[in-house]
Amino acid sequence: MWVYDKKTEYPINIKRPDPRMAKLILTQYGGPNGELAASLRYLSQRYAMPNKESKAILTDIGTEELAHFEMVGAMVTQLVKDVPPQELERMGFGPVYAIHGKGVYPSDSNGVPFTAAYIESMSDPIANLNEDLAAEQKARATYEFLINMADDPDVIDPLRFLREREIVHYQRFGEALRIVYEAMRRKKMYYKPANVMGMAENKDMDNKMNIMPNPMDANPVSPINIHNIPGPIMPEVKPDKKK
Amino acid sequence: MDGKNELLEQIRALDFALIDLNLFLDAHPSDENALKDFKMLAETRQKLHKQFTEKYGPLRMIQGATDDCWLWVNDPWPWDTMRWEELKGGMANVGLRQENRVPDKY
Amino acid sequence: MDKLQLTTIYTGNSCTGDAIIIPAMPINPEYATAYIRYQTYGKTFSPEEGLKQGTIFPELRDYWVN
Numbered sequence: 001m002w003v004y005d006k007k008t009e010y011p012i013n014i015k016r017p018d019p020r021m022a023k024l025i026l027t028q029y030g031g032p033n034g035e036l037a038a039s040l041r042y043l044s045q046r047y048a049m050p051n052k053e054s055k056a057i058l059t060d061i062g063t064e065e066l067a068h069f070e071m072v073g074a075m076v077t078q079l080v081k082d083v084p085p086q087e088l089e090r091m092g093f094g095p096v097y098a099i100h101g102k103g104v105y106p107s108d109s110n111g112v113p114f115t116a117a118y119i120e121s122m123s124d125p126i127a128n129l130n131e132d133l134a135a136e137q138k139a140r141a142t143y144e145f146l147i148n149m150a151d152d153p154d155v156i157d158p159l160r161f162l163r164e165r166e167i168v169h170y171q172r173f174g175e176a177l178r179i180v181y182e183a184m185r186r187k188k189m190y191y192k193p194a195n196v197m198g199m200a201e202n203k204d205m206d207n208k209m210n211i212m213p214n215p216m217d218a219n220p221v222s223p224i225n226i227h228n229i230p231g232p233i234m235p236e237v238k239p240d241k242k243k
Numbered sequence: 244m245d246g247k248n249e250l251l252e253q254i255r256a257l258d259f260a261l262i263d264l265n266l267f268l269d270a271h272p273s274d275e276n277a278l279k280d281f282k283m284l285a286e287t288r289q290k291l292h293k294q295f296t297e298k299y300g301p302l303r304m305i306q307g308a309t310d311d312c313w314l315w316v317n318d319p320w321p322w323d324t325m326r327w328e329e330l331k332g333g334m335a336n337v338g339l340r341q342e343n344r345v346p347d348k349y
Numbered sequence: 350m351d352k353l354q355l356t357t358i359y360t361g362n363s364c365t366g367d368a369i370i371i372p373a374m375p376i377n378p379e380y381a382t383a384y385i386r387y388q389t390y391g392k393t394f395s396p397e398e399g400l401k402q403g404t405i406f407p408e409l410r411d412y413w414v415n
Contacts, residue, residue, distance in 0.1 A: 006302050007255055008321045009262070010400065015324075053358065056269040064262060074322035130383065148415050164403025167411050168263065174385020175270035181382060183358045183369040253397075260396035263405045267388070273357050273364045277390045284396065 002063065009067040010161045014078040014154045019093035021155055022079035023109055024146060026096070028162070029072045030106025030114035033138040035162075039065035041119035041135060048123035051183065057176045058132075061169050068162055073104045075158060129177040133170055140166040247299045254295060254302070257288040354389040 028034040042062030049055050080093060080102045088097045095111060106114040120131055143163035150156050264281045271277060292302065300314045301307045307315030354373040360366035373387050392407065399405035 003303060005258065006315075006321060007251060007258075009255075009259060011252070011255065012322065013324050052362070053269055053272065057266065060262075060265055060269055064266075070321065077322055078324055133383075133385075144413065144415065161400075161403045163413070164409075164411065168266065168404045168406070168409050171385065171388060171409055172266050172270055174383075175387055177383060178371055178385060178387055179270070179358055181379075181384075182371050182375070183360065256396035256400045259400045260393075260405050263399065267390070267406070270388075271356050271390065273359065274390050280393065 002066075008071050008074060009064070010071060010158050012071055012074040012078065012158055014075060014152070016152055016154070017081055017083045018079050018152060018155070019083055019088045019091035021146075021150055021152070022076050023091075023093050023096060024149060025072060025075055025079070025109075025155075025159075026104075026107060027109040028139070028142060028146070029069065029076060029104065031108030031112075031142075032118045033135070033142040034108070034114075035065050035069040035072055035139075036106055036114055037118040038135055038139060039063075039069060040116065041121065042132065044119070044121040045128045045132070048121070049125050049128070051125075051179060053179050054125060054129070054176045057172050061172060064165070064169075068165065071158060071162065075155065076104050077102070079155070125180045126177070129173055129180065132173045133177070136166045136170040136173065140170070247295075250291060250295050250299070254288065254291050257284055257291065260284050261288060354387070356387050356389065 030036050039062045042058045042065060046055050046058035046062065049058060080088065083091075085097060088094060088102075096105075099105075099111075108114075120127075122128055140163055143159050143166065147156055147159045147163070150159060261281065261284050264277060264284065268274065268277055268281060295302060296306045300317055304315050307313055356371045358369045358371055360369065371387050373389065375384055378384060388406070388408065393399065393405040394402055394407060396405070402410055404410060
């Protein structure tokens with residue numbers, strides 16, 4: 001469950017209203033690369049993840065994205081606070097004001113309402129995590145586009161903070177993917193059965209087919225262990241005892 | 244209200260460091276140096292949180308009650324902020340006055 | 350990367366069970382597999398500086414100028 005801390009993750013204190021930026025920043029509230037999409041994606045994907053580290057990473061990053069969702073909403077509401085309607089319309093916020101007034105509504109900066117079509121949640125951890133990696137890069141790029149259009153340090157500082165968080169999240173999802181590949185998915189090893197059906201040894205064919213020497217051999221060679229690290233645990237494959 | 248903002252900013256910074264370390268530890272659960280730093284930051288944070296709640300009111304709903312009043316609902320909420328009218332005095336300062344206009348960007 | 354950087358992940362709860370060693374980058378990378386370099390713990394920014402920078406880890410800091 002969730003506990004609410006009555007403060008934003010990064011201080012949002014915008015002193016100069018700017019309806020133009022309010023409309024643009026709205027895309028990170030309810031748009032395709034925005035924080036609502038991110039948190040719903042991660043919090044939904046975590047149920048089907050097979051390992052505890054992935055569950056933790058998705059839960060904690062999903063929670064942080066909710067905090068970012070709050071930050072973006074706070075920015076939008078501060079950017080239109082106390083601005084007269086004529087000024088709102090002059091700065092491009094008119095269409096939003098006509099429907100929602102100065103309310104903060106989850107949509108992108110074109111007014112397209114939020115949809116779960118922006119996210120995917122599968123029971124395949126590799127598909128999920130690769131989607132998450134892509135989502136973080138899209139969010140990072142969107143923050144760069146927004147920073148390019150902003151001029152107020154009170155607006156740019158939180159946007160820069162949010163952009164850096166996306167990079168850190170990318171790193172964590174990358175590590176989650178490494179755990180899935182290296183700790184969850186054991187490497188498939190093909191063991192050469194001893195003298196199958198009386199066939200002569202064919203070393204060229206063995207190399208081409210990536211056949212491992214029989215673990216019953218006296219000195220098994222593992223290609224991974226060149227630094228003598230205690231390696232990944234090999235699956236229990238009992239070679240056939242056919243002679 | 245003097246020390247409130249300073250203390251809040253200290254707690255905010257500590258909470259942020261804890262969040263970042265939390266994400267690191269999720270991917271490195273047995274990293275002893277990271278665990279040591281996390282415990283140290285968490286301890287400091289607990290102390291400051293207690294100080295803040297006692298002096299300025301609750302940051303979490305679980306500390307919201309006093310004997311005669313539910314302080315949790317109090318203003319300001321995180322998105323509320325001091326605005327021009329509070330800084331310069333009066334609603335007349337916000338709006339169409341020339342020096343407060345948002346500069347034309349197009 | 351000068352020295353071999355390793356992280357240990359345990360298959361069981363509370364750092365028990367089998368120990369899986371994850372190097373910063375794999376020694377024998379697979380095909381059709383994406384690898385992100387695994388971070389190891391080093392120096393961190395102070396909490397205040399970290400909040401300003403967006404992360405407490407200097408190596409994850411991406412300096413972008415618009």
